[in-house]
Amino acid sequence: MAISLKVTPSSDLAPGDLFQDDRVHRTVYTDPTIFDAEMDRIFGRTWLYVGHESEIGQTGDYKTTHMGLHPVIVSRSEDGGIHVLYNRCTHRAATVCQYDRGNSSFFRCDYHGWTFRNDGSLIGQTFASGYDPRDCDHAQFDLVRVPRVATYRGLIFASMAEEGPTLDEHLGNAKEFIDLFVDLSPVGEIEVTSGTHRYTYAGNWKLQSENGVDGYHPNFVHQGFLSSASRMAGSMGDLAMKLFHDSSPGHAADLGNGHGLLDSRPNIQPLLRELLPATDQGRAYLDVLARRLGSPERALEVASANGAGGFNLLVFPNLLIIGVQIRVVHPRAVDRTDVELYPATLKGMPDDVNAGRLRGHESFYGPAGGGAPDDLEMFERVQEGLRASAVPWLPLLRGRRRGRVDDHGVDWGHVTDEQPQRAFHRQWLRLMEEAGEDGEVPA
Amino acid sequence: MTVTSEPSPGVLTIRVADADVAAFLYHEARLLDERRYDEWVDLFADDGLYWIPCNDAGGDPVRSVTIVHEDVAALRSRVGRLTSGKQYAQDPPSRMCRAVSNVYVAADASGGGEATVHSTLLAVEARRHHTKHVFGARCTHVLRRVDGGFRIARKRVDLVDSDQFFENLTFLL
Numbered sequence: 001m002a003i004s005l006k007v008t009p010s011s012d013l014a015p016g017d018l019f020q021d022d023r024v025h026r027t028v029y030t031d032p033t034i035f036d037a038e039m040d041r042i043f044g045r046t047w048l049y050v051g052h053e054s055e056i057g058q059t060g061d062y063k064t065t066h067m068g069l070h071p072v073i074v075s076r077s078e079d080g081g082i083h084v085l086y087n088r089c090t091h092r093a094a095t096v097c098q099y100d101r102g103n104s105s106f107f108r109c110d111y112h113g114w115t116f117r118n119d120g121s122l123i124g125q126t127f128a129s130g131y132d133p134r135d136c137d138h139a140q141f142d143l144v145r146v147p148r149v150a151t152y153r154g155l156i157f158a159s160m161a162e163e164g165p166t167l168d169e170h171l172g173n174a175k176e177f178i179d180l181f182v183d184l185s186p187v188g189e190i191e192v193t194s195g196t197h198r199y200t201y202a203g204n205w206k207l208q209s210e211n212g213v214d215g216y217h218p219n220f221v222h223q224g225f226l227s228s229a230s231r232m233a234g235s236m237g238d239l240a241m242k243l244f245h246d247s248s249p250g251h252a253a254d255l256g257n258g259h260g261l262l263d264s265r266p267n268i269q270p271l272l273r274e275l276l277p278a279t280d281q282g283r284a285y286l287d288v289l290a291r292r293l294g295s296p297e298r299a300l301e302v303a304s305a306n307g308a309g310g311f312n313l314l315v316f317p318n319l320l321i322i323g324v325q326i327r328v329v330h331p332r333a334v335d336r337t338d339v340e341l342y343p344a345t346l347k348g349m350p351d352d353v354n355a356g357r358l359r360g361h362e363s364f365y366g367p368a369g370g371g372a373p374d375d376l377e378m379f380e381r382v383q384e385g386l387r388a389s390a391v392p393w394l395p396l397l398r399g400r401r402r403g404r405v406d407d408h409g410v411d412w413g414h415v416t417d418e419q420p421q422r423a424f425h426r427q428w429l430r431l432m433e434e435a436g437e438d439g440e441v442p443a
Numbered sequence: 444m445t446v447t448s449e450p451s452p453g454v455l456t457i458r459v460a461d462a463d464v465a466a467f468l469y470h471e472a473r474l475l476d477e478r479r480y481d482e483w484v485d486l487f488a489d490d491g492l493y494w495i496p497c498n499d500a501g502g503d504p505v506r507s508v509t510i511v512h513e514d515v516a517a518l519r520s521r522v523g524r525l526t527s528g529k530q531y532a533q534d535p536p537s538r539m540c541r542a543v544s545n546v547y548v549a550a551d552a553s554g555g556g557e558a559t560v561h562s563t564l565l566a567v568e569a570r571r572h573h574t575k576h577v578f579g580a581r582c583t584h585v586l587r588r589v590d591g592g593f594r595i596a597r598k599r600v601d602l603v604d605s606d607q608f609f610e611n612l613t614f615l616l
Contacts, residue, residue: 100606193506194506194507194508195497195498195507195508196497196498196508196606197497197508197510198606198607198608198609199608199609199610199611200608200609200610201610202610221531223529224524224527224529224530225524227529228520228523228524338608339608343508345506351505351506352505354505354506355504355505355506358504358505358507358508358509359512361508362508362509362510362511362512363517366497366508366510367510367609367610367611367612367613368495368510368511368612368613370521370524370530373532373611373612373613374530374531374532376532376610376611377531377532377534377611378531
């Protein structure tokens, strides 16, 4: 069903006109009407990452975050269940939880004293005699639960839609890379309890989602960092400028469902396959992995795949797994985005290895890192440039005619190609054009 | 870190730092305001450490991500990038002024080779047309007396909003 989306008072472009496979219209990044529609049709429907199980490891633990613009609480109740609740009192709408994280058996709204269990159920209304039972059924005023919650390898996702693809169906080909990320741990579990880098920029949220799997920019935006890294001793230093060069053997891929991949394994793996078995510590680690994963070959495949920037994964629409981090993109307005970076540590690894992961992460990422702030600078330059409405289109032509589709339907291009961005916008278009359950398009 | 447990009301547990200690901190702030980064790194002892904790986590950098936790070699590399013209987050650069105040030491601090100096930093950043930020931080310097002057053995900057969303902290505090 083609749906007309009022874009500006003077134009009436449908979503299909805004993305045409080889180009994107500027209003996709600038128009508040389109942003509102995205919040309903994309963030209101698809699976969104809300946290990791280790963040709410104990009974009563909670964290707060956002799903699209909705403030939510992710809590673990007494029975161990995970709940995702709108952080909004069912009386006068005040938030009932004020902290990023903590532990509590209940949430009490400070406005009029309504109190809820950490599974959302209403414990009591203050001065209850004022509520006639004929008007007020208790359960009707539970904190509203986000209807679907599911986990994959400890990552918690939720969907604000009652129905739709399962999390398993949504993740699809992305699962293989989440597995690689998690299986690096000797016990097959990551922990996300080392704090959060937070940054914000004056630009559209999609700029960050697209950039996380853009292999064309690093040799330019990050040339300062990469050239200083290339002065490091050894083979990793030699690799720095080559990873995202025109001559790199790496790939960029459309994994389906809007998910994208930058795959530097062709650069990294041959090196780590030599380095890891060359030390006692490396051999001991590979032995542990081999016992859990079933074979020495799989152990080497996993251990050499990630942990040194082996791949960047975008899980549509706003989750990135890059290096050691889980990154979440939070849209705030059409031209304002918050980003959270959660470095993951490997359960079962020595402290010094995990501390090394944190320090390596900080050297490039975070608000004072050697690389990420330069990306933010580019997003703000883009957002400013997009004000030139006389020049409406952004091309997505790179590598369009040199991809190769494998048996799983994955479209592989060169690491500097724009497969992931085309995949992202294709899924964007699919969701923007789909009618809601009632066949109506949100206004 | 800070001296807060008072033996009884009104009995001071801190004293104002000596004038030369305060002057050293003002000099450091001036070098940063003027982006004289190479001279700034030279203020550090060879085994110096520069640390900006993140998320109020403070505590243990082994288990907590930080905003910056760098030795002098890493700082030199950072400064090299800042002055390379290729660190676009500082092109154009932030124009800044820093006010350093409330400079004090513990009342019972011995006059040994190192002194722990507490101060409050207010930094104003202006960048491009529209960006203006105020940063507030409690700073802790461990200063070492060397050759009649000081070297920074350790500098820790506890931003009041270290758990919040930042636009750009690529300049140094």
